[in-house]
Amino acid sequence: MEGKNVCIRELADPVQINDCRKKVAANEKSFTQLSAILSLAGNDVRLKILYLLEEEKELCPCDLSDILGMSIPAISQHLRKMKDGDIVGSRKVGQTILYSLRTEHLKLLRPFFKIINQVNLKTETV
Amino acid sequence: MEGKNVCIRELADPVQINDCRKKVAANEKSFTQLSAILSLAGNDVRLKILYLLEEEKELCPCDLSDILGMSIPAISQHLRKMKDGDIVGSRKVGQTILYSLRTEHLKLLRPFFKIINQVNLKTETV
DNA sequence: TCATTATTTAAGCAAATGCTTAAATAATGA
DNA sequence: TCATTATTTAAGCATTTGCTTAAATAATGA
Numbered sequence: 001m002e003g004k005n006v007c008i009r010e011l012a013d014p015v016q017i018n019d020c021r022k023k024v025a026a027n028e029k030s031f032t033q034l035s036a037i038l039s040l041a042g043n044d045v046r047l048k049i050l051y052l053l054e055e056e057k058e059l060c061p062c063d064l065s066d067i068l069g070m071s072i073p074a075i076s077q078h079l080r081k082m083k084d085g086d087i088v089g090s091r092k093v094g095q096t097i098l099y100s101l102r103t104e105h106l107k108l109l110r111p112f113f114k115i116i117n118q119v120n121l122k123t124e125t126v
Numbered sequence: 127m128e129g130k131n132v133c134i135r136e137l138a139d140p141v142q143i144n145d146c147r148k149k150v151a152a153n154e155k156s157f158t159q160l161s162a163i164l165s166l167a168g169n170d171v172r173l174k175i176l177y178l179l180e181e182e183k184e185l186c187p188c189d190l191s192d193i194l195g196m197s198i199p200a201i202s203q204h205l206r207k208m209k210d211g212d213i214v215g216s217r218k219v220g221q222t223i224l225y226s227l228r229t230e231h232l233k234l235l236r237p238f239f240k241i242i243n244q245v246n247l248k249t250e251t252v
Numbered sequence: 253t254c255a256t257t258a259t260t261t262a263a264g265c266a267a268a269t270g271c272t273t274a275a276a277t278a279a280t281g282a
Numbered sequence: 283t284c285a286t287t288a289t290t291t292a293a294g295c296a297t298t299t300g301c302t303t304a305a306a307t308a309a310t311g312a
Contacts, residue, residue, distance in 0.1 A: 020181070024178070024193060027177075027242050027243075031242065035167070041168070047164070048150055052149070055149065059146075061288075061290090067143055073290075076289065077271085077291090095279040096287095097288075116153050169300090200301060200302080204300085220258090220309065
């Protein structure tokens, strides 16, 4: 951004622009946090994992690997990302580690699962 | 995936696993489509753009560049991605191109804006 | 027609992503 | 104690992402 390539039109409403700047500034943290969660859900594999955890309550990396036909390390790395992002949690039972959805962000995530099931319903009826 | 590194535990419930596989298979397309949209929203800059379009109804790349303090090409490339993903549309007025949210996916996106504004409210009251 | 303005496109590049394979941890049970 | 099982971690690598700068399009108005 070298100040070049900048529009200088008079159509621009400086009040509106300034208003928008303030809105963005006031919500900076929300944008960062929300976009982080959305980018976690914005991956095919992770969205499937989240969906399966919602359906089954708890699953281990091993099960997920079986279900999704992916290597255990690949699954494990996805789970770690989501754990770091606080959208999944885990408990240990023997040598098995059971992952589950954390409740904090369920309000955000649940509509996604609903959408998935709705579309499913649609294709089933056809 | 070389079949190696696979858990062979007896704890696994083969019925459950198979059930899960079916659920995933039945919704394959939904996962792909939904995760694509979420990954678009799962970026700080794009989430801000979406939020601003919701608030202001229409904005041009130039305005967005001003508001977000980013180069015009950077903004333009984000807008193109979202246009390709069908979550924004555009109309031309003279040499200005006005971008806006497409209605199709608003049901999915609106809760995000709500969350942003809620958090904003909270911090304002403090 | 030509300079100006708004936008897009393209090439280049550093950083992030998502897998792979191999090795490291940790719990279990013989 | 030692082999087995479940999981994580780490290194390597190809691909994708998101910016930059420079050049290409396209509309406007003198």
